[in-house]
Amino acid sequence: MKSFMQAGSNLTIPAPAAVSSDEVVIAGNIVGIAAGGAGAGDLVDVVVTGVFDLPKVAANAFTLGAVVYWNATSKLATSTASGNTKLGVAVEAAPADTASVRVRLSGF
Template identity: 40%
Template sequence: MKNYIQPGDTVTVTAPYDVASGGGVLVGTLFGIATGDAKSGDEVEIKTNGVYEHAKTSAQAWATVGLAIYWDNTNKVFTTTATDNTLVAKNLAVAANPSPAGIVKLNG
C-alpha cells in the first residue's frame, strides 16, 4: 500500500522538556515512554504502546486491575486523578498506598 509509513510503535517527537530514558513524554495528547535521554527541544523516540513500570502518585492505592490511568505532566507520574491530566493507560497490577511505582499498559 502506497500510503503506509510505519507501524507507529515508536515515533520521533520533539521533547517538550528534558527527559531521561524511560521517562514519560506528553506532546499534545500523544503520550509515550522515551527510549533515550533528550534535552528540551531535541528529537526523542518514544514508545507509544507496551507495558511499563513507572513512577505513580505514591499516595494512591490502585486497588483493582484495569483502572483508567492518567499522566500528570506537572509531576511526571501516573495517577488515577482525571482532573487536569491526560488519559494514557490502564493499570495491570494492584499498587499499594504508599508505593512509588505502578505497572501500566499504554493505550497507544
C-alpha cells in the first residue's frame, strides 16, 4: 500500500497552546491527550484513541455509554454539550461524588 502513512492512533501536530503531558488537546476537530509537554506551536504527540481517566465537574454523574464533553475553560470533563467539545463516551459509571470519569476517546 503506497498510500498508507501511519496507524493514526497518535498524531504529531503543532500544539495549539502550551500543554503538559496528559492534558487534553483540542486542535480544530482533532481531540486527544498530550503524550508529552510542548510550548504553543511546538510539535506535540497527541494520542487520539484509547481510554483515559479525566477530571470531571464534581456535580456531573455519567452512566455507562454517556457522551462526555470537555470544558476548555475549567479543564474538566462535563455532561454539558453547549459550548464544549465532544471527547468520547464513558466506559463505566462515574457518580457525582467521584473526581474523574473514564473516557474512550472518539478519535475524530
